Amino acid sequence: xxxxxxxxxxxxxxxxxxxxxxxxxxxxxxxxxxxxxxxxxxxxxxxxxxxxxxxxxxxxxxxxxxxxxxxxxxxxxxxxxxxxxxxxxxxxxxxxxxxxxxxxxxxxxxxxxxxxxxxxxxxxxxxxxxxxxxxxxxxxxxxxxxxxxxxxxxxxxxxxxxxxxxxxxxxxxxxxxxxxxxxxxxxxxxxxxxxxxxxxxxxxxxxxxxxxxxxxxxxxx
Numbered sequence: 001x002x003x004x005x006x007x008x009x010x011x012x013x014x015x016x017x018x019x020x021x022x023x024x025x026x027x028x029x030x031x032x033x034x035x036x037x038x039x040x041x042x043x044x045x046x047x048x049x050x051x052x053x054x055x056x057x058x059x060x061x062x063x064x065x066x067x068x069x070x071x072x073x074x075x076x077x078x079x080x081x082x083x084x085x086x087x088x089x090x091x092x093x094x095x096x097x098x099x100x101x102x103x104x105x106x107x108x109x110x111x112x113x114x115x116x117x118x119x120x121x122x123x124x125x126x127x128x129x130x131x132x133x134x135x136x137x138x139x140x141x142x143x144x145x146x147x148x149x150x151x152x153x154x155x156x157x158x159x160x161x162x163x164x165x166x167x168x169x170x171x172x173x174x175x176x177x178x179x180x181x182x183x184x185x186x187x188x189x190x191x192x193x194x195x196x197x198x199x200x201x202x203x204x205x206x207x208x209x210x211x212x213x214x215x216x217x218x219x220x221x
Contacts, residue, residue, distance in 0.1 A: 007055075069109050155170075
């Protein structure tokens with residue numbers, strides 16, 4: 001199976017790539033800065049076919065879709081810098097729509113859009129508006145669309161949350177009885193999230209979307 005991951009050098013995307021490589025799949029990633037350079041790839045990155053391109057410039061990467069079975073879209077942000085074009089509307093919404101339309105046009109079988117169950121604390125409502133707009137836009141395309149909705153995703157190299165928030169999410173997420181009480185908004189470790197997304201990319205019997213916490217946690221086990 002051939003999987004293309006947008007943002008494969010990112011916090012979640014690299015875990016999806018690593019899982020797919022470990023299982024013996026062909027993996028391509030579209031990432032503006034290419035492979036990770038922080039030394040945390042432990043060898044899997046050398047087996048990914050990296051395309052250094054912006055997802056908003058599909059003419060630079062659509063050629064790779066001809067042999068792809070599933071596109072996993074893991075691009076997103078919880079902070080904005082409008083002066084550089086980084087907004088929720090663009091990164092969390094438009095990027096997914098562009099990638100999904102390209103996948104549909106190329107005849108890709110499946111598209112996995114990594115979405116969210118809720119916005120992070122202190123983040124403006126446009127975060128979720130963009131997510132839901134993208135979900136609605138891609139849901140009825142002519143390919144199998146899967147939409148996992150994750151709560152806060154924590155991990156040792158979390159690049160977005162303050163250290164204290166990451167610590168608190170970790171503490172809650174590692175106590176399963178407490179995590180379950182948060183329902184759809186339960187925290188996920190980045191390793192669990194990466195595993196669940198990989199399973200959605202390859203499973204023969206995918207769950208109905210949107211895919212919420214209980215199902216995602218079961219996939220990650």
